Amino acid sequence: MEYPNQSGFRQRKLQAGVRMRGTPGDPRDPSLLFDDTSAGGDKHDLSGVGKGPGVCPGQALISDPMSNLALAYGSSLASHGREMMDKNLDRFIPISKLKYYFAVDTVYVGKKLGLLVFPYMHDNWEVIYQQDTPVAPRFDINAPDLYIPVMGFITYILVAGLALGTQNRFSPEILGIQASSALVWLIIEVLAVLLSLYLVTVNTDLTTIDLVAFSGYKYVGMIVGVIAGLLFGRMGYHLSLLWCCVSTFVFTIRTLRLKILSEAAAEGRLVRGAKNQLRMYLTMAIAAAQPVFMYWLTFHLVR
Amino acid sequence: MAFTLYALIQTAILFTNAIAVLHEERFLSKIGWGAEQSIGGFGDEPGIKAQLLNLIRSVRTVMRVPLIAVNSVCIVLLLLFG
Numbered sequence: 372m373e374y375p376n377q378s379g380f381r382q383r384k385l386q387a388g389v390r391m392r393g394t395p396g397d398p399r400d401p402s403l404l405f406d407d408t409s410a411g412g413d414k415h416d417l418s419g420v421g422k423g424p425g426v427c428p429g430q431a432l433i434s435d436p437m438s439n440l441a442l443a444y445g446s447s448l449a450s451h452g453r454e455m456m457d458k459n460l461d462r463f464i465p466i467s468k469l470k471y472y473f474a475v476d477t478v479y480v481g482k483k484l485g486l487l488v489f490p491y492m493h494d495n496w497e498v499i500y501q502q503d504t505p506v507a508p509r510f511d512i513n514a515p516d517l518y519i520p521v522m523g524f525i526t527y528i529l530v531a532g533l534a535l536g537t538q539n540r541f542s543p544e545i546l547g548i549q550a551s552s553a554l555v556w557l558i559i560e561v562l563a564v565l566l567s568l569y570l571v572t573v574n575t576d577l578t579t580i581d582l583v584a585f586s587g588y589k590y591v592g593m594i595v596g597v598i599a600g601l602l603f604g605r606m607g608y609h610l611s612l613l614w615c616c617v618s619t620f621v622f623t624i625r626t627l628r629l630k631i632l633s634e635a636a637a638e639g640r641l642v643r644g645a646k647n648q649l650r651m652y653l654t655m656a657i658a659a660a661q662p663v664f665m666y667w668l669t670f671h672l673v674r
Numbered sequence: 675m676a677f678t679l680y681a682l683i684q685t686a687i688l689f690t691n692a693i694a695v696l697h698e699e700r701f702l703s704k705i706g707w708g709a710e711q712s713i714g715g716f717g718d719e720p721g722i723k724a725q726l727l728n729l730i731r732s733v734r735t736v737m738r739v740p741l742i743a744v745n746s747v748c749i750v751l752l753l754l755f756g
Contacts, residue, residue: 548678555677570725 405474472517472580474507482512483519487591488615490622496629513626517580520587527553527590527668530597534672537601553668560586560664564657568631571653575630585623589661592619593669600673608673616662623658687744693733694741702730 460466486493499511508516531549535541561582568575592615600608632650696702707727 551679552677555679555682558682569729570722572725 405470468580469517471505471507472515472584474509475516475518476509479509479512479516480519483516484591486512487519487588487622488595488618490618490625493625496625498629515581515584515626517584517587520584520590523587523590523594524553524557526594527597530594530601531672534597534601538674556664556668557583557586560660563660567653567656571649573631573650573653577630585626586661588622589619589665592616593665596665597669597672600669605673608669612666612669616665619661619665620658623661624654627654627657687748690733690737690741691745693730694737696730696734698734 596612599611
């Protein structure tokens with residue numbers, strides 16, 4: 372991305388340090404995870420706003436050459452420190468891989484939410500690959516993403532606070548307790564699935580983040596259930612939760628079937644053998660755990 | 675049930691300690707879960723029991739030293755803060 376309009380007293384000082392570092396995120400990245408939606412007009416406004424308050428005290432600072440030097444040194448130190456932190460952080464948390472899971476757009480989110488609530492008409496569940504790497508979720512509705520699970524988790528906590536508030540059981544600590552409780556159950560579920568996948572020796576390309584994504588899709592059903600319970604009472608809660616449990620069950624089975632089972636069995640042909648049977652049981656167990664968790668995490672919210 | 679992250683950490687430490695305490699020759703061999711009994715054929719895929727034994731053995735080997743450190747920290751913290 373070009374920055375043609377950054378003016379103000381920082382430009383001359385920063386350029387010396389920034390140019391040798393280069394741009395951190397290459398704008399001509401061929402995979403194009405994110406659209407470049409920054410328009411030239413935004414830069415104009417930002418630089419104009421930054422220039423205004425910067426000019427008056429800046430004039431006083433610029434005139435002193437010692438503080439110029441200190442400014443340059445400080446900014447180069449800050450950029451160096453940030454670059455080192457980025458490099459080290461990337462070693463522990465794969466930030467570039469995480470970016471893939473957030474490359475979504477509105478159309479994808481809308482279609483995926485519809486698929487989570489009504490997965491019965493969709494027939495092609497395969498993930499599209501592009502030279503051995505899966506395509507970004509924005510181009511393929513079957514690809515897992517982390518945006519819906521994260522947003523669903525946060526919305527679930529807020530809706531839980533709302534539900535408890537309507538029953539006069541709310542206090543600010545409750546939000547933290549709900550959040551950590553749901554997070555702990557998510558971690559336990561992901562660890563259990565990882566352990567069972569290891570024990571059954573499944574050769575799959577499911578990563579841990581994929582499993583977190585699939586486990587996080589149930590928050591959508593939980594939110595629908597709790598909101599229906601708030602609006603329509605216990606009967607509405609039970610009915611909508613039942614519907615969402617069945618849809619999440621079907622969705623999970625149809626998505627995981629292609630990843631865990633072998634090719635022939637996934638197409639629906641009956642393949643004999645203990646191994647495939649074990650894998651089928653595993654898929655059904657993972658899918659059956661979803662409604663159990665959905666009920667467990669919401670029944671105390673609706674009285 | 676209100677779990678906290680601290681309870682999860684406690685559970686993980688307790689589970690890992692439990693696996694690390696299983697003695698190889700005094701206990702595991704007696705019930706047929708010893709290390710030498712799991713090395714079967716290399717051709718076919720190992721079954722669940724072999725994978726489980728492998729997991730127990732690798733957890734014991736890998737986590738022995740870190741568990742010493744983590745347990746010491748836990749002991750000190752529990753002594754100080756109850």
